[in-house]
Amino acid sequence: MIIDGTSAAAIAQAARALAGGQLVAFPTETVYGLGADAGSDRAVAGIFAAKGRPSDHPLIVHVADASSVPLFASDVPAFAQKLMQAFWPGPLTLILPRRPEMATAAAGGQASIGLRCPAHPVAHALLVACAQAQPPVAGVAGPSANQFGRVSPTTAQHVAAEFGDALLVLDGGPCRVGIESTIVDCTRGVPVLLRPGTLTREQVEAACGERLRSVQELQGEAPRASGTLESHYAPQARVRLMDAKALQTALDVLGPDARGIAIYARAILQTRSAHVLRRRMPDDAAETARQLFAVLREFDAQGVRLIWVETPPDEPEWEGVRDRLQRAAAG
Template identity: 35%
Template sequence: MTASILIKNQVKMHTEILKINPKNPQLSKIRQAAKVIKSGNLVAFPTETVYGLGANALDSRSVKKIFVAKGRPSDNPLIVHISDISDLKMLVDHIPNTAHKLIAKFWPGPLTLVLKKSKIVPKITTGGINTVAIRMPENKIAQALIRETGVPIAAPSANISGRPSPTIAKHVFDDLGGKINMILDGGKTKIGIESTVIDLSRKHPSLLRPGGISLEQLQSLIGKIALPSSIHERKSKLIHRSPGMKYRHYSPNAKIILIEGSKDKVKNKTLHLLAQFQKQGKKVGIMSISNTKYKSDMTVFLGNKLDVLAANLFNTFREFDVKKIDVILVHGINRKGLGLGIMNRLEKAAYKKIKID
């Protein structure tokens, strides 16, 4: 199946925004949203990671609307969201013991499992391959919506393909307003980067995308897990079993330059590049690991709390867009724990990467 981007001349529609209580979602509003999905249309809703753009995962026509609204390549698989373990048994051919261990520990939560799909799952949902990515979200709004809809919900991030993922309803509307039917506004998402994705469809588990559950947490439970860079057939379409692997993602309008190295060397390189770009008349933003007061157009201190950084990463990218920043100089962080997921997003968003020995 060759990649294509499903874009049509869409008729602009009214996008209804329903504010909903994240702690105690109003059933009347959940039912309104469920009715939209059951009628074959699209609803954006919050999860604990980012906002998702939901459609009936088992209805090819509904799923196709996701690709059209987002301008998403058709070979980029979607994650299917469920609210009950019985749904998993319907969607996959086999649940290995490793999956049972991970489910017992991390579901509901920000962990996606890739397994061999059953015949009930349309190939458009899986990007044309024989595996399906599934997770059970922890967010109460997401859980209530899936239960009330009565079908698994396919839901990638609710943004234009390639843009920073949405962590508040406004981000969704900025990208998809007039292209989708409804947005459930449940406030800011908790984690801020997408779920961890682990492939259990083969003999040895592989980490396809780091996220809210760390590699260390997974390995402490099930042992060694291969990383994408260590998989020999990386260039094969079969390895792209997860969203976020094949295409440039998470990018603001500005060009991101990711700089890694010791603090002093990173600081000196940042000062050099800042002067160079400003001389060219560029507006420069900086995401810094130090408290250095750079004379940039916008400087954001990354801080030491990885959970705070993750929660605000995509919102920060969008703030740079509001300031019409041309170039963002980003300092790399340690890849341990949640840092691996954050660096994955920064690397995917980067126009250029610089490593200083």
């Protein structure tokens, strides 16, 4: 059931549901999340069951502000504090050492926990109401509100299409960022990028005053984190990344017989088939991120078998979009 997330009564209803152990979908600036009380292992188990997600694949816990971090994290390095000051509320998740007694199920059994303070006003209002609920909900575990491995939702309608009317969905309008948060591991003494997003490496490094490492640079196994599996964000149709020349060659080879194909590209391409669906990819990385998942869902709704996407530019601001498309193509 979709309810108006701008209504105080709806926020109160959703907070009561979460405090009572139920699932609630809510908007963030990145994508819609499927929320449960992070402090209740039973409630969190409902997320894994609803999504078909492995229980050892950790969830991100959403908090109202940085004051809630010590409830979940046993240590917050200085560079992590700088990142919170610079980007919270916003599309940044920090992986921190977890208090052993907190959010075991949400952490996938790991000794670390992913924390984020979302910037969306509906999400913030919900988190504040949860903290004031009886019993209080200190944090809301909230992976993307879709079936595991599939395209993330950026509207309330996307969520309803995935889970039906039984799920309470707070409608906060279309998500303005459109792809999931940047994830930085803060458990190994230096900042390590686990998942790119719309925040660039340069922005993160400037804020924390340290070079952002990659997982490959450091010894030891990185903490598991949301959205880092090789195959993820995949529509029903098969995704293939190609440069503009390869796209045009493929269309020329198929000629007028091309069917069941959708194309998302910046380049102007020619086709002799009236059956090829086309959407132009924006030249701007932020706008592409904003619409990417909605476009993939739109193509799926049209029943195409193949989605051909022009490979995004190899530039820092496109890293998050490239990551999502590479994982979608791996599916």
